Amino acid sequence: QQPVQSPQAVILREGEDAVINCSSSKALYSVHWYRQKHGEAPVFLMILLKGGEQMRHEKISASFNEKKQQSSLYLTASQLSYSGTYFCGTERVETSGSRLTFGEGTQLTVNP
């Protein structure tokens, strides 16, 4: 079952902040965040583990609330290069092994 991301799309001016949320109805082992530019493959940003600390990639940070099975991605002082589609991936450990399931994505547009 795919995690739910919100919002579906957001438009910013350069320098503004944004938050992207990701939630799951199932117990999670970790949460991954990826960014995909148009016409390219998704690229890894960060992983958040249960009981782990908030992570950071440049001016992008993320948190993981394991009790609520929710994660948030914080984009601070956005840059034009931040434009793209952001995906959260939720990892669950099942009897067959670990599965990483991605959300539908959040399209972020940063304008000058």
Place this chain on the structure above:
Amino acid sequence: EAQVTQNPRYLITVTGKKLTVTCSQNMNHEYMSWYRQDPGLGLRQIYYSMNVEVTDKGDVPEGYKVSRKEKRNFPLILESPSPNQTSLYFCASSSFKTGGLYEQYFGPGTRLTVT
């Protein structure tokens, strides 16, 4: 250079004609998976593999087959393609340890059109 390669990158085929999309990684990763990406639906997992000869279904496995006979290769097979399998396909790989999955490395994608 560490990479995941997919072939072909683009393919137009007809309904019912069997095809294989190859995926290969040079990082000695245990974990490999296939996703399809459709507008508004994000990345949906088709199959994944924890290691050689260990594969399992993802969320949308119908109409697809996979095999993992070697650690580096994870081909996706469409025995009888149908138009609803027209999509952008990504292969991904990562290390896996007791602590879970590591960073996923994605291939460049294969755009498949079935007419």
